[in-house]
Amino acid sequence: MLNHILVLTSDPIEVKMLKSALGKSKSLFKIEWLKLLSSGIERLSASNIDAIIVNLSLPDSNGIATFDKLFAAVPNTPILTLSLLEKTELAEEAVSHGSQGNLSKAYLDSKIIPQALLDIIQRKHVEQNFNQEKVRAEIALNSINDAVICTDLSGKIDYLNASAVKMTGWSKKEAHGLHINEVFHIVDGATHEPPLENPVYMVLEKNVPMGLNAGTLLIQRNGEELSIEDSVSPIRDIRGEMTGVVIVFHDISTEREMSKKMEHLAQHDFLTNLPNRLLLNDRIAQAITLADRTETQFAILFLDLDNFKHINDSLGHETGDKLLQSVTERLSSCIRHSDTVSRQGGDEFVILLSSSKHGLEANLIANKILKVLNRPHYINKNSLHITTSIGISVYPADGKDAQTLIKNADTAMYGAKETGRNNYKFFRNEMNVRAVERQLVESQLRIALEKQEFELHYQPKVNLNTGAITGVEALLRWQHSNWGITNTKKFITVAEDSGLIIPIGNWVIREACMQAKRWIDTGIKPMRVAVNISAIEFHQDNFVDSVSQALIDSGLDAKYLQLEITESVLMRNADASATMLQQLRNMQVQIALDDFGTGYSSLSYLKQFPIDVLKIDQSFINDIQSVNDEAIIVSAIIGMANNLKLCVVAEGVENKTQLEFLKMKDCEEGQGYYFSPPLSGDLLAELLTENKLELVTALN
Numbered sequence: 007m008l009n010h011i012l013v014l015t016s017d018p019i020e021v022k023m024l025k026s027a028l029g030k031s032k033s034l035f036k037i038e039w040l041k042l043l044s045s046g047i048e049r050l051s052a053s054n055i056d057a058i059i060v061n062l063s064l065p066d067s068n069g070i071a072t073f074d075k076l077f078a079a080v081p082n083t084p085i086l087t088l089s090l091l092e093k094t095e096l097a098e099e100a101v102s103h104g105s106q107g108n109l110s111k112a113y114l115d116s117k118i119i120p121q122a123l124l125d126i127i128q129r130k131h132v133e134q135n136f137n138q139e140k141v142r143a144e145i146a147l148n149s150i151n152d153a154v155i156c157t158d159l160s161g162k163i164d165y166l167n168a169s170a171v172k173m174t175g176w177s178k179k180e181a182h183g184l185h186i187n188e189v190f191h192i193v194d195g196a197t198h199e200p201p202l203e204n205p206v207y208m209v210l211e212k213n214v215p216m217g218l219n220a221g222t223l224l225i226q227r228n229g230e231e232l233s234i235e236d237s238v239s240p241i242r243d244i245r246g247e248m249t250g251v252v253i254v255f256h257d258i259s260t261e262r263e264m265s266k267k268m269e270h271l272a273q274h275d276f277l278t279n280l281p282n283r284l285l286l287n288d289r290i291a292q293a294i295t296l297a298d299r300t301e302t303q304f305a306i307l308f309l310d311l312d313n314f315k316h317i318n319d320s321l322g323h324e325t326g327d328k329l330l331q332s333v334t335e336r337l338s339s340c341i342r343h344s345d346t347v348s349r350q351g352g353d354e355f356v357i358l359l360s361s362s363k364h365g366l367e368a369n370l371i372a373n374k375i376l377k378v379l380n381r382p383h384y385i386n387k388n389s390l391h392i393t394t395s396i397g398i399s400v401y402p403a404d405g406k407d408a409q410t411l412i413k414n415a416d417t418a419m420y421g422a423k424e425t426g427r428n429n430y431k432f433f434r435n436e437m438n439v440r441a442v443e444r445q446l447v448e449s450q451l452r453i454a455l456e457k458q459e460f461e462l463h464y465q466p467k468v469n470l471n472t473g474a475i476t477g478v479e480a481l482l483r484w485q486h487s488n489w490g491i492t493n494t495k496k497f498i499t500v501a502e503d504s505g506l507i508i509p510i511g512n513w514v515i516r517e518a519c520m521q522a523k524r525w526i527d528t529g530i531k532p533m534r535v536a537v538n539i540s541a542i543e544f545h546q547d548n549f550v551d552s553v554s555q556a557l558i559d560s561g562l563d564a565k566y567l568q569l570e571i572t573e574s575v576l577m578r579n580a581d582a583s584a585t586m587l588q589q590l591r592n593m594q595v596q597i598a599l600d601d602f603g604t605g606y607s608s609l610s611y612l613k614q615f616p617i618d619v620l621k622i623d624q625s626f627i628n629d630i631q632s633v634n635d636e637a638i639i640v641s642a643i644i645g646m647a648n649n650l651k652l653c654v655v656a657e658g659v660e661n662k663t664q665l666e667f668l669k670m671k672d673c674e675e676g677q678g679y680y681f682s683p684p685l686s687g688d689l690l691a692e693l694l695t696e697n698k699l700e701l702v703t704a705l706n
């Protein structure tokens with residue numbers, strides 16, 4: 007490779023000598039000669055020169071200034087001074103200003119000149135590369151997010167990059183020379199205790215790299231904390247000797263925050279922010295350990311909101327969601343800090359009541375929950391009423407693990423639903439058998455419609471003064487091929503819980519309307535047929551339409567249809583109920599309030615609904631023992647109903663005493679075994695043709 011050498015001197019002899027010195031290596035050097043510094047500097051800007059040999063005494067510049075100007079123009083090009091003697095003060099000064107050395111005229115003919123010149127050029131190249139790398143490394147270190155701190159062998163800081171400055175809060179200048187402990191102040195995230203020994207000193211001692219414990223916090227200069235993750239390694243020189251330590255660390259606060267959030271999401275229910283199944287199982291496992299150690303018990307409450315599905319369907323999911331949030335708040339207010347309310351999904355909640363001497367406290371909490379939930383929830387301008395059924399299991403009696411305890415509490419909850427909802431039940435072993443039975447009933451109910459196993463029986467309602475039949479109530483009967491007639495109340499509950507009541511109820515309305523029309527067509531005096539309607543049926547979107555369709559299809563005049571609903575149906579969503587009842591009234595369909603007195607509504611509350619008939623629940627009639635009996639409730643209901651001009655029907659009249667009492671109190675109508683049990687359509691037709699009740703009573 008040809009090296010371009012610029013020679014700056016006004017002395018042609020020097021040039022000649024140089025040329026002769028380098029002459030033997032012609033292929034290696036090309037010499038350019040200029041006399042003035044100004045023309046030299048101009049030449050340097052034109053193209054690359056590999057080395058400069060300069061006599062500092064030039065016509066246009068003299069002394070060290072000549073060197074300085076050249077150096078300023080090309081700091082990366084090696085410059086050699088040329089002087090008369092081997093050593094001059096000026097040449098030495100030039101070395102301290104950056105010169106690569108001095109050539110004495112006395113040695114210009116030396117054979118080593120070409121080699122020395124080549125060495126100088128090469129060394130400058132290496133130095134230049136090294137400098138470039140250093141600058142590049144500095145830029146790289148300052149642009150990364152990782153903080154880098156270096157120390158010497160005594161643990162004193164000799165380097166910080168920009169991130170380290172930012173994270174520690176110490177400037178480069180301030181930190182330089184300080185002991186690592188003063189700047190890199192770390193503690194354990196959980197205990198806030200500093201580590202026994204700063205990892206820097208451990209690395210200095212052991213000469214091996216190491217990482218920091220997870221969860222390490224860096225205390226910044228202003229006292230704030232930063233979660234960091236880092237490693238500490240020895241710095242070694244070319245020979246492998248340790249010369250210091252480098253700490254590389256980064257801020258993981260956001261990552262930790264994120265992972266905390268993810269962990270929370272994985273363990274909590276999105277809608278209510280309550281612990282989910284996963285976290286609950288964990289807490290139950292802890293409760294088991296604690297209960298075993300302290301020989302105490304704890305209880306699991308399984309809650310299912312009564313008829314929640316219906317609210318969701320009729321008022322929309324948004325309202326349903328808000329109701330669940332409102333329920334969550336109330337549940338949380340009923341329990342202690344150490345207990346856990348969790349949502350299992352849908353309208354199911356599980357509560358873990360932590361260790362207690364005896365499971366008995368569970369019923370106090372259950373009672374409290376029933377009471378607190380019963381108050382109306384005001385959501386989207388609706389006043390919503392919701393009740394819940396609660397099943398309770400107790401550790402260790404009802405299960406040794408979370409899964410069994412929850413399953414048994416769930417079974418007990420079904421027991422609570424079966425006994426009329428809005429109550430609680432403790433788990434008993436027989437319940438498991440019942441749960442299986444339930445499942446079986448549900449699966450059989452699914453095919454009962456297809457197999458035409460349903461039938462309607464009709465029970466007359468009688469005018470207590472005249473004895474005339476005023477109407478009939480259609481009551482569903484299920485004649486199962488193997489089980490025979492099954493208990494209506496029980497299978498209706500299963501049908502309601504599974505939603506099967508909708509197709510079944512639809513069939514009932516159509517069948518009842520068609521039967522009533524058939525009676526009329528055979529010449530029997532027309533009268534009303536009453537059909538029982540469950541809450542879920544009533545609150546379907548298209549309920550009024552399906553009633554009207556049944557009337558159209560059967561050809562029955564709407565005034566001969568009566569619908570029996572219970573108070574709880576109205577209470578659930580008063581506004582929507584009132585609108586629907588009005589639509590039915592406009593169609594001339596009558597409404598009877600069934601099982602009256604068992605709910606919580608007052609008669610004055612009922613005034614807002616277009617109701618035609620009140621049916622006093624049979625439990626009150628059952629209480630009547632003698633004609634002189636007080637039977638205050640029955641008397642009050644009859645009195646008030648008469649005032650409101652509603653027709654009153656006493657349900658479940660079984661004997662003459664009850665009949666006499668009711669007549670005395672001016673009760674208009676009665677229904678019960680004393681007059682007639684529910685009968686098949688044909689048997690009832692016979693009775694209606696005769697219109698003589700004695701016949702029927704005699705039939706039984």
Ligand code: C2E
Pocket residue numbers: 465480481482493494495498511514538539540570600601624657658659660677678679680683684
């Ligand atoms: P409910 O509407 O209050 O019907 C009266 C119940 O009392 C009927 O029971 C009837 O057989 C019974 N009963 C009649 N007279 C007497 C008496 O003198 N003494 C006693 N102890 N009981 C008497 P059933 O047929 O077992 O029905 C039970 C309940 O099932 C009904 O109560 C009603 O709530 C529901 N239900 C019946 N059929 C249907 C239906 O088609 N759809 C719906 N959604 N529910 C129905």
Ligand code: MG
Pocket residue numbers: 479538570600
């Ligand atoms: Mg009824």
Ligand code: MG
Pocket residue numbers: 600601621623624657
């Ligand atoms: Mg009833």
